[in-house]
Amino acid sequence: MKRQRPGNARSIGNGLKLHRHEVRSVPGVRTAITPRPGTHARFSTNRFHETWHILSDDHGAQLLARLLWGLSYQARPGTVMVIGREFLLPTPFDADPADPIVLVPGWCTSFDDHTAAQLKRRLPLSNSAGTVRWQTFGLDPATAPEAIERRYATGYRSVRGDIARRRGLLVLTPATPEDCRTWALDAARLDSARRGTDYAYLDDWNRGHDGEIQIFRHFRTMVAVAGQARAQVLSREDDWTPDELRYAVWHEAEHVRGDAHLRVRQWSGREHVLGDHAAPMLAAAEVHSLDDLAALGAVETYRRLRAAGTKGLKLDMLWAMEGALTYLDRRMIPSDRRRAMLTELGEPLATPPTPRRRHRAPIRPLPR
Numbered sequence: 001m002k003r004q005r006p007g008n009a010r011s012i013g014n015g016l017k018l019h020r021h022e023v024r025s026v027p028g029v030r031t032a033i034t035p036r037p038g039t040h041a042r043f044s045t046n047r048f049h050e051t052w053h054i055l056s057d058d059h060g061a062q063l064l065a066r067l068l069w070g071l072s073y074q075a076r077p078g079t080v081m082v083i084g085r086e087f088l089l090p091t092p093f094d095a096d097p098a099d100p101i102v103l104v105p106g107w108c109t110s111f112d113d114h115t116a117a118q119l120k121r122r123l124p125l126s127n128s129a130g131t132v133r134w135q136t137f138g139l140d141p142a143t144a145p146e147a148i149e150r151r152y153a154t155g156y157r158s159v160r161g162d163i164a165r166r167r168g169l170l171v172l173t174p175a176t177p178e179d180c181r182t183w184a185l186d187a188a189r190l191d192s193a194r195r196g197t198d199y200a201y202l203d204d205w206n207r208g209h210d211g212e213i214q215i216f217r218h219f220r221t222m223v224a225v226a227g228q229a230r231a232q233v234l235s236r237e238d239d240w241t242p243d244e245l246r247y248a249v250w251h252e253a254e255h256v257r258g259d260a261h262l263r264v265r266q267w268s269g270r271e272h273v274l275g276d277h278a279a280p281m282l283a284a285a286e287v288h289s290l291d292d293l294a295a296l297g298a299v300e301t302y303r304r305l306r307a308a309g310t311k312g313l314k315l316d317m318l319w320a321m322e323g324a325l326t327y328l329d330r331r332m333i334p335s336d337r338r339r340a341m342l343t344e345l346g347e348p349l350a351t352p353p354t355p356r357r358r359h360r361a362p363i364r365p366l367p368r
Contacts, residue, residue: 002128004038012041012063014136019128026118028110030078032125033132035063035087042220043083044098045170046091052163052170052211054101055092057219058192064213065188067103070134072180074105084124092222094249095230099170105180106161106173116166142181143188151185158204159183163211172202172211192217195331229253262316264324265290278320284308290324298322299344318345 004017011017021032035041041063044055056064067081081103088098100123104111141147159182160175174180186200192215202211216222229252233245240248254260263275264282272290274282285304287293293301298321305313318341319330326333 002036002131004036006038009038009040010059012059012066014066014140016063016066016134016136018132018134019125020130020132021125021127022129023119023122023125026115026122028078028112028115029080029119031076032080032082032119033134034082034084034125036131037086039063039087042087042089043101044089044091044219044223045101046093046096046098047165048093049208051209052165054170054172054211054213055098055219056213056215057217058190058215060219061187061190061213061215065139065184066134066136068174068180068184068187069136069139071103071105072174072177072184073135075108077108080104080109080111080119082119082123082125086124089220089223090227090230092216092219092226093253094246095223095226096246099165099168102169102171104171104173105177106175107177111166111171111173113166116169116171120168139184139188142185148185148189159202161203161211163202187213190215197331225253225256229256232256258312259316261312262320262330264293264320265327281305281310281313281317284310293321294325298325299341303345315347 002019004011008017017036019034019036021034023029023032041060042056043060043064046053046055054064067083071081083101083103085098085100088100090097100120102111102116102119142151159179161179161183162171162173162175164171172183174183183202186202190198190200190213192198196217197215199212199214201209202213203209226249230245230249233240233248233252251260254263260277261275261281262278264278265272266275267273274288274290274293279288282288282293282301282305285296285301285308287296287301296304298318301321302313302318305317316330319333319338322328322333322337322341323330
């Protein structure tokens with residue numbers, strides 16, 4: 001198959017080039033659309049808290065939005081979108097393998113377990129029947145702030161669709177074209193710039209959610225760390241249950257990243273105690289229990305650690321201690337609380353960097 005040109009590998013604009021595959025002997029499916037080989041975006045999938053997740057970064061979310069928006073105008077029965085293994089990475093948490101993703105227009109195409117099993121046997125789709133231009137004219141105007149405001153001014157709208165794993169495929173089936181466009185807009189609005197991650201649910205609350213899109217700013221780095229941690233865990237022992245392996249990889253990844261000391265609160269036996277790697281560091285501030293940390297407070301403890309010249313001390317430890325006291329992940333500490341803590345600590349508030357001015361080369365007239 002023809003590969004994407006390197007200069008176009010990150011292209012996700014209107015008129016995106018995709019491959020069309022004629023699918024035979026798969027009941028209900030006649031045509032499969034796939035990204036072209038060489039496309040930069042990568043995805044992963046997992047199931048956590050009884051919810052199926054599609055995982056990627058900001059770039060992947062924008063591509064997914066384009067695919068869903070174009071699919072919402074599909075009226076020919078038997079056409080599906082397939083994101084195969086070439087565009088998948090292991091999960092960024094425990095390096096479990098990801099499932100191929102199939103987007104199905106539920107209003108004109110039926111897709112059951114038997115269809116999924118037959119399509120799974122045909123993967124990877126290697127012989128392209130041609131290139132299609134994926135038109136998404138309306139997506140950019142629909143994501144403008146004023147358009148978003150108008151869209152949600154009428155109130156909450158229920159979203160219908162099915163998100164399920166079928167025979168080794170993660171199948172997303174929006175019920176109507178409008179539901180498909182809603183998923184596309186939710187994906188297009190994701191932005192990991194503020195907190196390093198962002199997410200959007202794909203369905204209404206019903207004692208939980210069936211599907212979610214989640215992105216991470218450092219998605220590929222997280223995948224690499226999880227892969228290294230998994231390899232190190234398996235090199236020591238290979239007799240793990242799936243859950244035991246998952247927890248072991250999570251803990252090993254903390255060592256690979258060098259932030260094991262940021263687990264300030266951990267469960268041991270029947271109570272919460274100081275983390276195994278946080279306790280030696282906090283001992284320099286005469287903090288030997290969570291009660292000692294609560295009595296001093298995160299700011300005073302950090303001040304003592306800094307005065308003791310604790311090696312490897314960074315502001316992440318301040319947020320980790322505050323998170324341990326408030327039962328929050330350190331990355332979820334509100335920005336106003338962070339500013340208040342820095343003011344109490346006497347640290348200058350960080351100012352956003354001034355954007356660098358870019359100069360364009362002058363256009364020279366062509367020689368006569």
